[in-house]
Amino acid sequence: MVLVLAIGDLNIPHRAPDLPxxxxxxxxxxxxxxxxxxxxxxxxxxxxxxxxxCPDLHITRGEYDEDSRYPENKTLTIGQFKLGICHGHQVxxxxxxxxxxxxxxxxxxxxxxxGHTHQFKAYKHEGGVVINPGSATGAYSSFTYDVNPSFVLMxxxxxxxxxxxxxxxxxxxxxDKIDFKKTxxxxxxx
Amino acid sequence: MVRKRVPDWxxxxxxxxxxxxxxxxxxxxxxxxxxxxxxxxxxxxxxPAPVPPxxxxxxPQSTPTSxxxxxxxPVNRNSNNNSGGNDQNGDSSxxxxxxxxxxxxxxxxxxxxVINMWELRRIASxxxxxxxxxxxxxxxxxxxxxxxxxxxxxxxxxxxxSQYRHFKxxxxxxxxxxxxxxxxxxxxDNDESKPEGRGLLSRSQITHGEHPLSLGxxxxxxxxxxxxxxIEQIDRDVMRTHPDMHFFSGDSQLAKFNxxxxxxxxxVFAKLNPGIRYVQGMNEILAPxxxxxxxDPDVEMAANAxxxxxxxxxELLSGFRDHFCQQLDNSNVGIRSTITRLSQLLKEHDEExxxxxxxxxxxxxxxxxxxWITLLLTQEFNFADSLHIWDTLLxxxxxxxxxxxxxxxxxxxLIRRRLxxxxxxxxxxxxxxxxxxxxxxxxxxxxxxxxxxxx
Numbered sequence: 107m108v109l110v111l112a113i114g115d116l117n118i119p120h121r122a123p124d125l126p127x128x129x130x131x132x133x134x135x136x137x138x139x140x141x142x143x144x145x146x147x148x149x150x151x152x153x154x155x156x157x158x159x160c161p162d163l164h165i166t167r168g169e170y171d172e173d174s175r176y177p178e179n180k181t182l183t184i185g186q187f188k189l190g191i192c193h194g195h196q197v198x199x200x201x202x203x204x205x206x207x208x209x210x211x212x213x214x215x216x217x218x219x220x221g222h223t224h225q226f227k228a229y230k231h232e233g234g235v236v237i238n239p240g241s242a243t244g245a246y247s248s249f250t251y252d253v254n255p256s257f258v259l260m261x262x263x264x265x266x267x268x269x270x271x272x273x274x275x276x277x278x279x280x281x282d283k284i285d286f287k288k289t290x291x292x293x294x295x296x
Numbered sequence: 297m298v299r300k301r302v303p304d305w306x307x308x309x310x311x312x313x314x315x316x317x318x319x320x321x322x323x324x325x326x327x328x329x330x331x332x333x334x335x336x337x338x339x340x341x342x343x344p345a346p347v348p349p350x351x352x353x354x355x356p357q358s359t360p361t362s363x364x365x366x367x368x369x370p371v372n373r374n375s376n377n378n379s380g381g382n383d384q385n386g387d388s389s390x391x392x393x394x395x396x397x398x399x400x401x402x403x404x405x406x407x408x409x410v411i412n413m414w415e416l417r418r419i420a421s422x423x424x425x426x427x428x429x430x431x432x433x434x435x436x437x438x439x440x441x442x443x444x445x446x447x448x449x450x451x452x453x454x455x456x457x458s459q460y461r462h463f464k465x466x467x468x469x470x471x472x473x474x475x476x477x478x479x480x481x482x483x484x485d486n487d488e489s490k491p492e493g494r495g496l497l498s499r500s501q502i503t504h505g506e507h508p509l510s511l512g513x514x515x516x517x518x519x520x521x522x523x524x525x526x527i528e529q530i531d532r533d534v535m536r537t538h539p540d541m542h543f544f545s546g547d548s549q550l551a552k553f554n555x556x557x558x559x560x561x562x563x564v565f566a567k568l569n570p571g572i573r574y575v576q577g578m579n580e581i582l583a584p585x586x587x588x589x590x591x592d593p594d595v596e597m598a599a600n601a602x603x604x605x606x607x608x609x610x611e612l613l614s615g616f617r618d619h620f621c622q623q624l625d626n627s628n629v630g631i632r633s634t635i636t637r638l639s640q641l642l643k644e645h646d647e648e649x650x651x652x653x654x655x656x657x658x659x660x661x662x663x664x665x666x667x668w669i670t671l672l673l674t675q676e677f678n679f680a681d682s683l684h685i686w687d688t689l690l691x692x693x694x695x696x697x698x699x700x701x702x703x704x705x706x707x708x709x710l711i712r713r714r715l716x717x718x719x720x721x722x723x724x725x726x727x728x729x730x731x732x733x734x735x736x737x738x739x740x741x742x743x744x745x746x747x748x749x750x751x
Contacts, residue, residue: 107472109508132509137521228497235497259508263472270507271499281507282499 108185109137111160112258114144114193114221115241118152120170122243126255128279129242129272135159138259140184144221144239145193146170168193168221181213185262186288190215194222194238200248201238207231216288217260217267223247226256226271228284235286237269244274265289399425406433411444413437413693420691421743423684423736431683432592435585438690439611441604453600460603464560467567471508471520478503523567526574530562533579541679543587554590557602558582561609575620580671582609584683615695619670634697635665641705645745649712657720664727668704672696676707676730684735688742699742706742707733 111133118124125133138160145168147153153173156163167176179192190213197205201223210218216234224247226240240256247253255274260267269284401419405411416437424431436442441456442449482503508517534555538544544558545551561582566574585608589601597604613620624630639661643650653659667675672689674682685703689696708715710733715723 107470132511134509136524137508228499229495230497231494261472261508268472268475269497270502270509272507272509281502281505283502283507284497284499286497 108139108262110140110142110184110189110260110262111138112142112144112219112237112239112260113156113242114239115146115168115224115245115247116152116243117146117148117170117241117245118243120148121245125242126244126274128274128277129255129257132272132279133159140164140182142182142189142191142219144168144191144219145176145195146221148172164191166191166193169195179209179213181215186265187217187262187267188215190218192218192220194220201225201227203229203231203236206236207233210234210236219258223249224253226254226258226273228269228271230286240273395423395425398422399428399430402430402434406430409446411437411446413444417691417693421688423739424687426680426683429592429594429597431687432588432594432597435588435686435690436604436608439608441608441611453604456607457600457603460564460606463564463568463606467564468560471506471516474516475503475506478506526566527563529576530559530566530574530579533576534559534562537579537583538679543590544583554586557590557605558586561586561602561606564606565610565613572617572620577671578613578620580674581612581616584674584679584686585609585612587679588683612690612696615697616670616672631666631670632662634669634701635661638665638669638701638704641701641745642708645705646709646712649708649715652716653708653723657718657723659720659723659727663724665704667728668707669700672700673703677732677735681732681735685739688739702742702745703738705745706738709745710738710741 116122116125124130135158140162141156141160141164143156143163143165145166147165148168148170149172153163153165164180164182165176166180167174167178178196179190181188181190183189190210192209192213194200194206197209197220199205206218206220206229209220210231211233218234218236220236220238221241223238224241224245225238227236227238229236237258237260239258241247241253242255242257244253244255257272259270259272261270265288267286267288269286271282271284273280273282398419402416402424405416405419416434420434420438424434433442437444441452443452505512506516510517512518535545537555537558542548542551544554558579562574562578565578582605586601586605589605589608590598592598592601618624618627618629619631619634621630625632627633639650639654642653654661673685676682677685688703689699692699707730708727711726711731714726718726
């Protein structure tokens with residue numbers, strides 16, 4: 107039972123001052139084992155804040171990140187799952203699911219966590235699952251101003267993942283979940 | 297222990313070295329040890345010649361008559377094999393005739409259809425031999441886990457063991473599993489999206505508002521994270537139990553298995569008892585119980601040691617719960633009042649020593665007696681000795697506390713010469729690192745205190 111937080115696109119301080127207080131009250135240290143951050147934090151203070159939540163932090167570089175040492179993409183293994191992170195601004199067309207599927211196959215991961223669109227998405231294809239946690243601060247994106255703050259918490263338990271989606275809609279935190287299982291053998295390419 | 301003035305009771309021939317005398321003394325209990333000794337006038341068994349125990353234990357079977365027992369089965373329950381597999385003992389070479397006879401008595405008692413608890417307690421209070429799983433069975437009887445009626449044993453054991461399994465399943469489940477079961481019960485099936493398809497994954501509602509970051513008091517997740525603090529402490533203490541013993545500590549498979557079992561027991565106990573939860577020290581009380589039960593030569597008993605230990609641990613702790621509750625410290629059931637009782641006992645039996653300790657050198661009994669009492673003397677003597685002391689403690693029909701206080705008092709009296717000669721520092725040091733003593737002698741003295749008015 108491993109809890110992994112997928113979060114990103116905060117764009118602090120340029121587009122948003124801070125996380126919504128309701129989110130902040132829920133994110134307390136000691137519960138989460140890993141944090142996966144898609145990028146665009148943008149400043150060191152946000153990095154430090156995440157470090158206090160959980161020491162195991164994985165970040166990839168977004169186009170506005172001030173720290174240029176973050177990698178473009180990253181892979182890690184948690185339990186039975188291979189996860190990949192990539193901010194997404196490098197993948198053109200932005201947000202295109204087929205192109206993201208290509209990146210996923212390149213990285214050879216079961217779950218690809220990506221961002222940039224500031225919109226939550228969970229998409230399944232033959233190569234695996236793509237999850238976009240959206241923007242945790244609700245910062246405006248390159249497409250639209252109408253953004254709901256959201257992030258994702260994954261509960262990885264054996265071959266099963268429960269993805270809890272936390273969204274701030276009209277000032278209230280709404281939680282949904284998505285369940286999926288990995289088949290024991292790697293999904294075959296069509 | 298040499299003293300200036302040796303009291304008579306210390307000079308008793310019980311401590312003589314000739315075997316013949318000892319055997320006889322064991323069958324005719326000295327008048328001071330038991331209150332109602334009149335009920336049995338003759339021994340139930342022939343004094344066994346020093347023969348290997350299996351032979352010895354078959355002898356007593358053949359003598360049926362004894363008026364003292366309420367219910368007695370017909371004679372020839374000679375099948376020694378259903379005495380729970382506890383009729384072999386390793387060497388009789390290092391074992392004195394005392395021990396052999398005690399072992400024979402115990403085996404005789406244990407193989408009866410309905411066990412006379414009073415008689416069992418009497419024999420057990422003199423000490424239980426180490427081999428053959430006798431101690432394991434006797435302790436279970438003394439703690440009320442096994443009923444005196446042997447025919448009920450298998451059903452009782454099965455019931456209790458399945459209850460423990462149930463507890464474990466319920467309480468040791470992690471929240472992921474709990475939510476999964478909740479979903480199943482609510483009926484929302486995770487419909488597997490087509491394995492080879494593409495498409496947006498459908499979102500579903502969470503059941504009962506349960507999510508990992510929930511801050512709600514009734515949330516399974518929240519409780520899990522709150523419990524994790526206690527679980528961490530239990531874990532730490534279990535790792536620290538008896539680091540010198542391979543059974544409990546080290547990298548071996550056995551040690552890890554045992555640590556896991558002890559951890560489970562303590563976690564289940566903590567969750568079932570929210571009032572007292574887990575307090576440091578409970579692991580020390582658990583350790584001897586688990587050790588004895590796990591080392592039972594009977595394979596089935598050893599395999600179920602965890603469940604058996606859990607119930608016996610609960611039973612044992614029930615008499616001492618109040619010592620672990622901080623709020624009750626100053627009440628008249630708390631640890632402070634128990635320590636005061638010890639003080640009183642010492643004053644009754646040895647006023648000179650009491651005065652010297654408490655008044656002259658101002659050694660507050662809390663400094664040493666706290667650990668003696670709350671941990672039932674497990675930390676003061678080596679492991680084997682503490683098992684022997686527990687034989688006596690557990691066989692007290694009034695509960696271990698009375699005997700415990702007497703043993704503590706005896707511990708003080710036995711080193712009175714050194715204490716009287718010492719000041720605060722040396723006395724405190726001595727009491728906090730109690731010197732090794734002859735345990736049988738200690739228990740004998742403690743027993744004497746039961747009937748003596750002044751020492």
